[in-house]
Amino acid sequence: MDQPRVNQSDNMKNRPKRITVSPITRSSGQLSIQAIVKQGRVVNARVIGGVYRGYETIMVGRDPFDAAYLTEKICGICSTAHAMVSSLMLEQIYLTEVPPNGRLLRNLMLGAEFLQNHLRHFYFLELPDYLKAPPNFPFFNPTGRDYRFTKEENDVLWSHYQEAVSASRMCHDMLTLFGGKVPHPHGLVPGGSTVGPRADTLNKFAAKLAAVQQFIETRLLPDTHLLADTYPDYFKIGQGPGNFLSYGGFLNSKGQYAIPPGVIIQERKQTLDIRQITKTTKYTWLSKQQTSEGISQPEERKQPEPYKPGAYTWLEASRYANEPMEVGPLARAIIRGQTFGSSTMDRVLARSYEADLIGRLMSQWLGEIEPEKLAYRPPDKQIAKQAFGALEVPRGSLLHRIRVESNQVAHYQIITPSEWNFSPRDDFDKLGPVEQCLIGIPIEDPKIPIEVGRVARSFDPCLYCATHIIQL
C-alpha cells in the first residue's frame, strides 16, 4: 500500500493510521483487509485473499466427465453451483438433450442451494455484526460493538438465529432428495437429474419448501427490515463502483432466464458479451505480469509467485470492459430493474428479497414437473472441443470453461463471484469493487474497526472459491 504522507503539524488524531482487519471471520475462506484511516475515514484499502490451490491445473489431464463432481470440491458452501455450471458446459461439448424434468429438478436443486446460502449468510455470518448474544455463550460474545437493537428486538432475533439452524438445514435436505447428499451432491449431472420425480419425493420436497418459505416470510423478511430500519446509516456506507454484472440465472422451458442477464456500467445498460471479460495479475502473487487476456483466447499457465514485489493477494483482477463489476443478489436485482442503491444495507435487502423470489419460483417449477417422466438422458458423442458454462449462483456470476483434447481436459478455467467482488487493483491501478466500497467509510474507533467487516460481509465473501481456483 502507498505509504501515508504524514504532515508533522497534524495532531495525532488526524494522522493517517494503517489498520489491518484480520482475520475477517464469518466468511468462507481466509480474508484480511488493510486500510488507511485519516480523520475518521478510510482513504485507501486493499483486500487480501489468503488461499491458493490451483484447481484448474489439477483438472488438466482428467476425464472431462469428472468435472462436475471434482470442481464441486472447491467449496462446501456452494458446491451445487459448480456442479450446475460445469454440467451446462459439458452439455456443449457432448450432444445432450436434457429432458424438461431434468431442467426443472436441477433448478430446484440449485434453488435450494440459494436458499441455504442466503439464510445462513443472513443469520450466521451477517447478523452477528449487529446482534448481542446471551452472556452464557462465550463463543458468541465479542465486546465493544455498535449495538442498537432494544432488548426485546435482540431477544427475538437471537431466537430466530437459533431457528435458522433447522430452517437452513431443511434447504439442504430438499437438495439431498434429488442430489444424494450435500455438500457435493451427485444427482446433478450433465444430462439432467439422476433421481426422477416420484410422487413421494416431490411431496417431501414440497413440504420442506413450504416450511422454508414460511420461515422466509415470517422471519427473514421482517428481520431484514428491522435491521435496515435500525441501521439506516448503512444505506450510505459501502457504496460500490456502480457497475453490475449478471450472466442470467435459472433456465425456463424456452431457454430463457428466470433471472435476466445484463451489464450496467455507470447507469448505462449494455448487452452481456462474455468476450469483454479479462483478468490481470499485477497485484496477484502469480507469475506473468502484464497482458490482460480475454476469456475467448487461450491462456498461458500462471505459476504461484509468493514473493512477487508489489503483489498483495492470491486473487486476480477480473474486469468487464476494463471495469470492476459488482456481482450477486444486488447486481441481479438492479439488472432486473428494481430500485436499489449500492450500499451495505442495499445488499442485505436484495439478498433477502431474492430468497423470497427464488422460493416462489421453486413452487412454480415444482408445479411444472411431470411425475414419473424422464429426468435424465445420458450425453452422447462429442460435438465440440471447447465450451463454457456461465450462470448466476448464490454469490453472483460463475463461469467454467473447458478445452477437451483426446478425451481429456486440456485446459480448464473458472471465474467465481468472489473473484469479481474481492478482486484487487488491476493493471491500470483501478481498485476492486470491495476496495472501492471501503473508501470513505467512517471508522468510529480504529482499534475496533467493525465497519470494515460489515461492508465486506454484505458481499457474502467466499474466498475458498475465489482463491482456491485462480487459474494457473
Next chain:
Amino acid sequence: MLNAVGPNLNQILQGLIDLRFQNTLMWAEDNEAWTILDRTVEDPNGFLLIIEGAISTLSQGKLCIVAVKDNTIITGSQLIIRIAPRARYVMAVGTCACFGGPTAAKPNPSKSVGVGEFLQRTVINVSGCPAHPDWIIGTLAHLLLFGEPEVDQYGRPIIFYGETVHRRCTRRSFFDQRIFAKKLGDPECMFELGCKGPLTHADCPERQWNSYLNWPVKANTPCIGCTESTYPDGMEPFFKPPFPLDD
C-alpha cells in the same frame, strides 16, 4: 456441523463442546478472535484441535494466509506448527485434512499434505468429502465420553469406517447377480458405471446423508471413494469401474 441433526448445532455448542475458535461461525473477528485463539492455546486445561483442509507447504505455506498481524503474514502451516504440539488430541476432518484429498490432487500445485503427514504425529482422521456430521460429532463424543476410539490403519474410527460401502450396499443383491445399471439414473448396481464402493470404507448405505434421507447410490450414481487416502486420483475416472470383474 450446521447440518447435524441429533444433536443439532445449538445442542452441540450448549451441551457437548466449548467451541472457542472457528473461522466461519465465531462472532469475534480481527484481534479479538486472534486473542481468543492465543488464550485457548495457553489454557492449562488443554484443548482439542480440529483441522479442516490440507496443509500447503509451498513457500512456508504462504498459499494459505490465515491472518496478517503487525504487518506480518501468518500462514496455516506456521500456525499449526505453533499450536498442534500443545493440543491433547488432533482431529483431521475431511479427506483434504486427513490425506491431502482434492487439494493435493495431481500435480498438487500447492504442495499440500494431510495433517498427520505434515506433523509426523498420530491424528484422528475423520475422512470424507465432506465428512458426515455424525462421523465428526460421533468421534468428538467418543473422545469426550470414552477416550480415543479404535481406529483403522489410516487413523479412522472403525465405528464409522470399519466396513466397505460395497459390503453394506442396498444394491448388493444386484451386484451378486451381475445385474448392472446401464446409465446413471438406473435402479441397479452402479459398479459398471464406476462405483468405488468395493474400495471405500464408510457407513453411507446404512447411515445415509442430510437428515438420513439419501446417499449417492440411492440417488442412482456411483460412490466415488471420497473417504479413502487415494481419493481423488486413485478413484478416477469416477465413471469407470474400479477393476475388471472376472466371473
